[in-house]
Amino acid sequence: MKIKSIKAYHVVQPFVDGPYRMSKGRVADCFDAVIVAITSDTGVTGWGEMAPLGNFYSAAFPAGTRAGVPEIAPHLIGHDPRGLAGIGRLMDTVFKGHPYIKSALDMGCWDLAARAADVPLVTMLGGRESETAELYRVVTHGKVDQMAALAKMIVAEGYQRLQVKVGGNVRDDIERVTAVAAAVPKGTVIFCDANAGWTPYQARQFADATRRIDYTFEQPCTTIEENMSVRRMLDKPMVLDESVTSLQEMLEIHRRGAADGLTLKISRLGGVTQTRLIRDVAADLGFMITVEDTGGAEIDTAAMAHLSLSTPEERRLHAIAFHEWVTVRTASNKPPVRGSRIGIPDGPGLGIDVEPGLLGKPFFEIG
Known part of the structure; x- marks a missing residue:
C-alpha cells in the first residue's frame, strides 16, 4: 500500500457559546482548523485534523499549519502509510520542528492504516479499556457571578467534572473559585487551570488562600522549575499541560516529581504516534493522564476518544468533547456523547464518515 494523494482543507469552526476566554485577556472565537485527506493506491482514505486555539495558547498558529502542510505532504507520496514510525521520521527529516504542522498528517496515516486493516483505531492503540470516558466541562474566565452560574448550570446538566479558568488577578480568582465551589454540590471534581498565567509568587498566594477548597491545580506557571517551586508548598494534586511538549519533557517532569498528572495535546506532541508513546510511558511511570488536543470538530474529537479509551482506566482522568463546542459539521456522524460520557463511533479507523x-x-492537493 502506498500513499497516492493528499488533500488539505481550511475550515473555520466558530464557537457555539461565543468567545472563549482565558487569563491575561486571551480570547478566541473559533478553532481555525486544517483537515487532511490521505488516500492510498487501494482507494482507502484516512482523515486527520489540527485546530489551534488562537495564536496564544500553544506553539502553533493557523497560518503556519496551512503553510507547512504543502511543504511536507509531497515527501509522503509513495510511502506506506502503515509504516507510522517511518512516516514520523521522514517528516522530521524533511521539515525540522513545528510538530503541530505534522499532527494532522500523522493522524490521517493512523486512520488510513486502521481502515485498511478494518479495525477501529482504538485496537491499534492498545485495545479498548472501557466503553466510555467521563467528560469535563470548562468554566471560562469571567465575572464571579457569571462563572458561578455557569458552573451551576453545567452540574445541573449532569456533569460532575469542572475545569475552572484562573490565572488572572489573584484576589479576583480566589473570589471566583470560592463562588464556583459554593455553587456546586460537594464532591464535584474541580480543576483550577491557570494556563501558565501566573508567577510562582501569584500561584502560591492563590494556593494558600484556597486551601479549604478541594481542587486539582493545573499548570499555574510556565516552566517546570516554576511549577516545581509551587508544588513544594502545595497540599493538592498538580497536573501539567503546557509543560508537556515531548517525551524528554515528560521524563523531566517525572524525574523532578513535578506533577501527579499530565494533559497530553495531540497537536502539541506532533500527532497520534508521539501522543501514544508518551501516554504509554507516562502510564507506566504512574501519572494520571488526560488525552485531548488544542481543538477541532468530529475528526479530532474522535482521535481524542480513541486515545482516551485505550488509556488504562485507572490512569485516565477525563476527556472533552470539542465537536460540541463548534457550530459547523464536518462529518455525517460524530463521537457519541451520552450524558456526561463520550464513546467512539462504530466502524474502522476513527469511525468518522467525513463529508468532503x-x-x-x-487549499492544497497533490497526487
Whole structure:
C-alpha cells in the first residue's frame, strides 16, 4: 500500500457559546482548523485534523499549519502509510520542528492504516479499556457571578467534572473559585487551570488562600522549575499541560516529581504516534493522564476518544468533547456523547464518515 494523494482543507469552526476566554485577556472565537485527506493506491482514505486555539495558547498558529502542510505532504507520496514510525521520521527529516504542522498528517496515516486493516483505531492503540470516558466541562474566565452560574448550570446538566479558568488577578480568582465551589454540590471534581498565567509568587498566594477548597491545580506557571517551586508548598494534586511538549519533557517532569498528572495535546506532541508513546510511558511511570488536543470538530474529537479509551482506566482522568463546542459539521456522524460520557463511533479507523462537501475546496492537493 502506498500513499497516492493528499488533500488539505481550511475550515473555520466558530464557537457555539461565543468567545472563549482565558487569563491575561486571551480570547478566541473559533478553532481555525486544517483537515487532511490521505488516500492510498487501494482507494482507502484516512482523515486527520489540527485546530489551534488562537495564536496564544500553544506553539502553533493557523497560518503556519496551512503553510507547512504543502511543504511536507509531497515527501509522503509513495510511502506506506502503515509504516507510522517511518512516516514520523521522514517528516522530521524533511521539515525540522513545528510538530503541530505534522499532527494532522500523522493522524490521517493512523486512520488510513486502521481502515485498511478494518479495525477501529482504538485496537491499534492498545485495545479498548472501557466503553466510555467521563467528560469535563470548562468554566471560562469571567465575572464571579457569571462563572458561578455557569458552573451551576453545567452540574445541573449532569456533569460532575469542572475545569475552572484562573490565572488572572489573584484576589479576583480566589473570589471566583470560592463562588464556583459554593455553587456546586460537594464532591464535584474541580480543576483550577491557570494556563501558565501566573508567577510562582501569584500561584502560591492563590494556593494558600484556597486551601479549604478541594481542587486539582493545573499548570499555574510556565516552566517546570516554576511549577516545581509551587508544588513544594502545595497540599493538592498538580497536573501539567503546557509543560508537556515531548517525551524528554515528560521524563523531566517525572524525574523532578513535578506533577501527579499530565494533559497530553495531540497537536502539541506532533500527532497520534508521539501522543501514544508518551501516554504509554507516562502510564507506566504512574501519572494520571488526560488525552485531548488544542481543538477541532468530529475528526479530532474522535482521535481524542480513541486515545482516551485505550488509556488504562485507572490512569485516565477525563476527556472533552470539542465537536460540541463548534457550530459547523464536518462529518455525517460524530463521537457519541451520552450524558456526561463520550464513546467512539462504530466502524474502522476513527469511525468518522467525513463529508468532503462540508469542507469546501481544498487549499492544497497533490497526487
